Amino acid sequence: MTTPLLQVQDLEVTFATRRGAVAALRGASFALDPGEVLGLVGESGSGKSVTALAAMGLLDKAGRVTRGSIHFDGRDITRAGAGVLRPMRGAAFSMIFQNPRAALNPIRSVGAQVADALRAHRDLSARAARDQALALLEQVRIRNAGQRLEAFPHELSGGMCQRVMIAMAIACAPRLIIADEPTTGLDVTTQKAVMDLLAGLTRERGMAMLLITHDLGLAAQYCDRVAVMEQGRVVEEAPPAALFGAPGHAYTRRLVAACPTPSSTIASLSPDGELPAEPVARAPLPAGTPLLLEVRDLVKTYPGGVAAVDKVSFTMKPGESLGLVGESGSGKSTISRLVTRLIDATGGEVIFDGHSVSDIPARDFHAAPQRSQIQIVFQDAGESLNPRFSAFDSIADPLRRLRGLRDGSELTKRVKDCAVSVGLPLPLLDRFPHQLSGGQRARVGIARAVSVDPKLLVLDEPTAALDVSVQAVVLQLLERLRREKGLAYLFVSHDLNVVRMLCDRMIVLRNGQVVEEGDSQRIFRAPQADYTAELIAAIPHFEPLAA
Amino acid sequence: MRKLQAIGRRIGGRLLSSVPAILGVVILTFLLMRVLPGDPAVFFASGPSAGQQEIEDLRKQMGLDQPVPVQLVRYLQDIATGNLGRSMTTGQPVLTDMQQRLPASLELTFSALFLALACALPLGILAALRPGSAVDHVVRFLCTLGVCMPTFVSGLLLIYAFYYLLGWAPDPTGRIDIFASAPPEITGFLLFDFAVTGDLEGFRAAFSQLILPACTMALFVLAPLARMTRASMLAVLGSDFIRTARSIGLAPWRVILVYALRNALLPVLTIAGIVFSTMLGANVLVEKVFSWPGVASYALDALLASDYAPVQGFVLLMATIFVLVNLLVDILYGLADPRIAAE
Amino acid sequence: MSASLTSPPRNATLGHIAWVLRGNPLTALAMAGTALLIALAVLAPWIAPYDPIASDVPGALQPPSATHWFGTDQLGRDILSRLLHGTRLDLTIAAAAVGLSFAVGAMIGSFCGFVGGRLDRWVGRFTDVLMAFPLFVLAMAMVAALGNRLENIIYATAIINLPFYIRFARTEVAVRRNAGWVEAAQASGNSRGRVVLFFLLPNILPIVAVQISLNLGWAILNAAGLSFIGLGVQAPTPEWGIMVAEGARFIASGKWWLVFFPGAALMFAVLCFNLLGDGLRDILDPRMRT
Numbered sequence A: 001m002t003t004p005l006l007q008v009q010d011l012e013v014t015f016a017t018r019r020g021a022v023a024a025l026r027g028a029s030f031a032l033d034p035g036e037v038l039g040l041v042g043e044s045g046s047g048k049s050v051t052a053l054a055a056m057g058l059l060d061k062a063g064r065v066t067r068g069s070i071h072f073d074g075r076d077i078t079r080a081g082a083g084v085l086r087p088m089r090g091a092a093f094s095m096i097f098q099n100p101r102a103a104l105n106p107i108r109s110v111g112a113q114v115a116d117a118l119r120a121h122r123d124l125s126a127r128a129a130r131d132q133a134l135a136l137l138e139q140v141r142i143r144n145a146g147q148r149l150e151a152f153p154h155e156l157s158g159g160m161c162q163r164v165m166i167a168m169a170i171a172c173a174p175r176l177i178i179a180d181e182p183t184t185g186l187d188v189t190t191q192k193a194v195m196d197l198l199a200g201l202t203r204e205r206g207m208a209m210l211l212i213t214h215d216l217g218l219a220a221q222y223c224d225r226v227a228v229m230e231q232g233r234v235v236e237e238a239p240p241a242a243l244f245g246a247p248g249h250a251y252t253r254r255l256v257a258a259c260p261t262p263s264s265t266i267a268s269l270s271p272d273g274e275l276p277a278e279p280v281a282r283a284p285l286p287a288g289t290p291l292l293l294e295v296r297d298l299v300k301t302y303p304g305g306v307a308a309v310d311k312v313s314f315t316m317k318p319g320e321s322l323g324l325v326g327e328s329g330s331g332k333s334t335i336s337r338l339v340t341r342l343i344d345a346t347g348g349e350v351i352f353d354g355h356s357v358s359d360i361p362a363r364d365f366h367a368a369p370q371r372s373q374i375q376i377v378f379q380d381a382g383e384s385l386n387p388r389f390s391a392f393d394s395i396a397d398p399l400r401r402l403r404g405l406r407d408g409s410e411l412t413k414r415v416k417d418c419a420v421s422v423g424l425p426l427p428l429l430d431r432f433p434h435q436l437s438g439g440q441r442a443r444v445g446i447a448r449a450v451s452v453d454p455k456l457l458v459l460d461e462p463t464a465a466l467d468v469s470v471q472a473v474v475l476q477l478l479e480r481l482r483r484e485k486g487l488a489y490l491f492v493s494h495d496l497n498v499v500r501m502l503c504d505r506m507i508v509l510r511n512g513q514v515v516e517e518g519d520s521q522r523i524f525r526a527p528q529a530d531y532t533a534e535l536i537a538a539i540p541h542f543e544p545l546a547a
Numbered sequence B: 001m002r003k004l005q006a007i008g009r010r011i012g013g014r015l016l017s018s019v020p021a022i023l024g025v026v027i028l029t030f031l032l033m034r035v036l037p038g039d040p041a042v043f044f045a046s047g048p049s050a051g052q053q054e055i056e057d058l059r060k061q062m063g064l065d066q067p068v069p070v071q072l073v074r075y076l077q078d079i080a081t082g083n084l085g086r087s088m089t090t091g092q093p094v095l096t097d098m099q100q101r102l103p104a105s106l107e108l109t110f111s112a113l114f115l116a117l118a119c120a121l122p123l124g125i126l127a128a129l130r131p132g133s134a135v136d137h138v139v140r141f142l143c144t145l146g147v148c149m150p151t152f153v154s155g156l157l158l159i160y161a162f163y164y165l166l167g168w169a170p171d172p173t174g175r176i177d178i179f180a181s182a183p184p185e186i187t188g189f190l191l192f193d194f195a196v197t198g199d200l201e202g203f204r205a206a207f208s209q210l211i212l213p214a215c216t217m218a219l220f221v222l223a224p225l226a227r228m229t230r231a232s233m234l235a236v237l238g239s240d241f242i243r244t245a246r247s248i249g250l251a252p253w254r255v256i257l258v259y260a261l262r263n264a265l266l267p268v269l270t271i272a273g274i275v276f277s278t279m280l281g282a283n284v285l286v287e288k289v290f291s292w293p294g295v296a297s298y299a300l301d302a303l304l305a306s307d308y309a310p311v312q313g314f315v316l317l318m319a320t321i322f323v324l325v326n327l328l329v330d331i332l333y334g335l336a337d338p339r340i341a342a343e
Numbered sequence C: 001m002s003a004s005l006t007s008p009p010r011n012a013t014l015g016h017i018a019w020v021l022r023g024n025p026l027t028a029l030a031m032a033g034t035a036l037l038i039a040l041a042v043l044a045p046w047i048a049p050y051d052p053i054a055s056d057v058p059g060a061l062q063p064p065s066a067t068h069w070f071g072t073d074q075l076g077r078d079i080l081s082r083l084l085h086g087t088r089l090d091l092t093i094a095a096a097a098v099g100l101s102f103a104v105g106a107m108i109g110s111f112c113g114f115v116g117g118r119l120d121r122w123v124g125r126f127t128d129v130l131m132a133f134p135l136f137v138l139a140m141a142m143v144a145a146l147g148n149r150l151e152n153i154i155y156a157t158a159i160i161n162l163p164f165y166i167r168f169a170r171t172e173v174a175v176r177r178n179a180g181w182v183e184a185a186q187a188s189g190n191s192r193g194r195v196v197l198f199f200l201l202p203n204i205l206p207i208v209a210v211q212i213s214l215n216l217g218w219a220i221l222n223a224a225g226l227s228f229i230g231l232g233v234q235a236p237t238p239e240w241g242i243m244v245a246e247g248a249r250f251i252a253s254g255k256w257w258l259v260f261f262p263g264a265a266l267m268f269a270v271l272c273f274n275l276l277g278d279g280l281r282d283i284l285d286p287r288m289r290t
Helices: A048-056 A082-088 A110-119 A126-139 A158-170 A188-205 A216-222 A240-245 A250-258 A332-339 A362-367 A391-402 A409-421 A426-430 A438-450 A468-485 A496-502 A520-525 A530-538 B002-034 B040-044 B052-062 B068-080 B094-129 B134-148 B151-165 B190-197 B200-237 B240-247 B252-289 B295-304 B308-336 C003-023 C025-047 C079-115 C117-132 C135-146 C150-176 C180-187 C192-228 C240-251 C257-284
Strands: A006-017 A020-032 A037-041 A063-072 A093-096 A176-180 A208-213 A225-230 A233-238 A293-301 A307-316 A321-325 A347-352 A374-377 A456-460 A488-493 A505-510 A513-519
Touching: A006 A048, A020 A037, A020 A048, A020 A063, A037 A048, A037 A216, A048 A063, A048 A093, A048 A176, A048 A208, A093 A158, A110 A126, A110 A158, A126 A158, A158 A188, A176 A188, A188 A208, A188 A216, A188 A530, A208 A216, A216 A225, A216 A240, A225 A240, A225 A250, A233 A240, A233 A250, A240 A250, A250 A468, A293 A332, A307 A332, A307 A347, A307 A513, A321 A332, A321 A496, A332 A374, A332 A456, A332 A488, A362 C180, A374 A438, A374 C180, A391 A409, A391 A426, A391 A438, A409 A426, A409 A438, A438 A468, A438 C180, A468 A496, A488 A496, A496 A505, A496 A520, A505 A520, A505 A530, A513 A520, A513 A530, B002 B068, B002 B308, B002 C117, B002 C135, B094 B134, B094 B190, B094 B200, B094 B252, B094 B295, B094 B308, B134 B200, B134 C257, B151 B200, B151 B252, B151 C192, B151 C240, B151 C257, B190 B200, B200 B252, B240 B252, B252 B295, B252 B308, B252 C135, B252 C192, B295 B308, B295 C135, B308 C135, C003 C025, C025 C079, C025 C257, C079 C117, C079 C150, C079 C192, C079 C240, C079 C257, C117 C135, C117 C150, C135 C150, C135 C192, C150 C192, C180 C192, C192 C240, C192 C257, C240 C257
Parallel strands: A020 A233, A037 A208, A037 A225, A093 A176, A176 A208, A321 A488, A321 A505, A374 A456, A456 A488
Antiparallel strands: A006 A020, A006 A063, A225 A233, A293 A307, A293 A347, A505 A513
């Protein structure tokens, strides 16, 4: 048996916080052989990133390794000083970070930064470093690499910046690359391109890679082995097929189930969840039922002349759920705000329940009778709650404004009912947003929107910022509310799987225009437009059968 | 090239948009001066016994018999032709007066700014590199204290300590000892003039006169500069790209100098611009404490004597300097930060 | 909201304040200092040992002693008594000026920041005009033009503070204008006015409170500076700036107490307000509560 390239044994890392020492890692162990790709998966707070930073010796000052060891190529680097680690960083192992744009120096050209990575370990002239940097940029397939040398990070797209970051990481041919959520925040097609590049480069050069991700599909597709982390420990480790085919640990089972796949249903995401597993059976609406929402030739042009939404039309029946899918810049969020009448359209018409609501300016819409009928749930539940309102006040606000309820038992009762219906424990009503977990905040955001019994609920990526297990629960809650209250959903998302599960129909958007529209299952099975097919193909998946 | 163009556009835009600001300042001052108490014509008539006729003539000569809008238009025309009027107290054109006195103010302000930056930058950086250390605490203490100290008090206390108690500083009045040889007239900046003519004795004398007021002023602006340097350096050190720089194995000094410091200095540059214009206002107090013959004390004397023209000229001068300083900050910022070009 | 639902947060707030004070004794000291200043200002007529404007020429320029703790000035007036009475005046000027400019500036600034558009650009330009002035000079000119009366000093100080508040509120509101909770507030049926008043203003309050506290110090320095150059409160009135100005003539002959005590009083007041500002930030920021 060979010596493992990276061996982490019983690692414990504690952070000194104002409330005393908090352990981020509680005895994590795993090993990585030369040339191997190991996936480290887990939800937020599981300690994945801390593991990576500890291995690199880049923990910030508050964090300390309190137990266990890290060996690189047989050498103990657990508490090695900067003198030992600095020559190794970049040369023996290097790291690729999340959010590539922030990870690059904003006021230094990318060529200079790649050259910095080279000259940190090699005695090169400026000229030679520049030539090698150019070669590296070409290897990460940056077009017009010669011109890009002089570019600054803000002039490049996120995917481009990540390629530069990869070029820096491989510059001195390290034996190990640690990639910490390298594609989080990138569009799914960009993600595929970046991951394919990264996997190809590591394979060609025989480098080992530690891929840290929250996305099980990504880990399954690119890793030889996957380790699952929970609360600072590795709970299970196996090749992807075995791990996802027959998860052994209870946590892994839950995690795998919660991950949306082409065959999952909302009920299957969380088997012991609140939703009965029976298939969705909806009574067809009687013929001649008037449309709930009709959007005609909607246009929104922002100052500068870019059309964010370009002649989009669609209709919704009462109680129907419609998905709006697209990558960043597709105009899906703008449409959600136009329909919710938070912003004014440049052109086109929005007809709600037989009345044109696009004539009422957004600034006056708060007083329009339709205000309580159209409500919205926002992407980041934490950011969409007033930091100075308790959960109670957040839910009570629309009741006070739109139902005219004054403080008193009636209001308290309505808020409590609402909290119960979204599964928010009543004692939490007194808490402020920062005292709630992500899932609890999402529940408050949903409770606020449904408290005034709207007919149409616009959901703008309501689960994008949540861990998969929390997402599963929230999706189930949304599905149950829809069945109970007969709400119509306009569901905006970048995740095709989620849209397929929750929506009857979907619209695929690109650059503000409709690319394809139709039945969700049908689009998923047999996409008509090339773009849709590309989107579906780019989704990382871990079911061998679906491949 | 594209960068230079972008900077050029920014400068052009900035200059254009500062025209209404300067105009506003000029008009506002003009109107304020009209409501100053006392009739300047009476004030400047030859004496209390001056006849009605003499006062009327003076009024006419000063244009005070015209309605205010007409006076304003006339004033604006004068400004456009470079005529800032005549001071009633000194009897000279305001422009000449200010030309004589501006170097004194600028020399003081620049030396103070230089002193303050020379102390604030290293202190702020040191404090940020070792947060929570003794250096950090000392810097924070100095910052808090510096903000609280009014310039007129710190100036007087410095005089007490260094002139009265220790006797190190010369008599704190004016730019040069009255008995010393007259300074050569080249630029009006005494340190520079003495240095150019090789008059070391004169240089030393001018320097020793300058050091106390400059320190007073520097103490006043040290705090915001050091505070900003520390805060921005801390923010930059905590940012993702510093972690990246460390992850590729760059030497620590390179991480700090090339990656952290250059980024951290950008906000400091903006603050330095603001600090400079604050100093122009605070000059009034320091010049009064040290009997410094600068433009600010000139304007103050004029103000107390209801003498319009110098005050108006002074405000116009200050606003122009303010615009120029901001312009300079903009140019430097544009050179240092490539993101500006993208805007 | 029912009583049972409100009471726990209130206790939490008190607990949070206590926690902040324990963790940051300087803030507690600053609070005590501010309280002391206010008490001295209120009680000045009763606790001052002498009449602040009664001169006693034979006893002029006495250094600090048992009878005159802080010494006497060039007219033999008791410096301690003048200092105590000065507290009253200086605090009043600062509080009134800052209150005025906050009330007007934060309101204008938040509405502009939220609405944006042409109005915002106009107001932005106006603040630029004001800020293009060396502000202290503007205050000088205004007091000179309007006359050396207390209310004019307050107005002048308020006006030179105004552009800062407008600008500050504008940027802080503009940052939050597109936050999810602001959009949510509109979706919940709040008019734009309500969104500004009940959502945005309370959220920028912690940051503005810090600014207010710092500005109180600045306003005191400004008022004292005006008096120092003879454009503030008039001569026999006991005021810290005038006391320093009068003492300035004697500093070169070593009569330090004339300048030192009013100077120290100024510093102490500004120090308290500044430290209080830093402390307030910790107390008012709900995210710091755990």
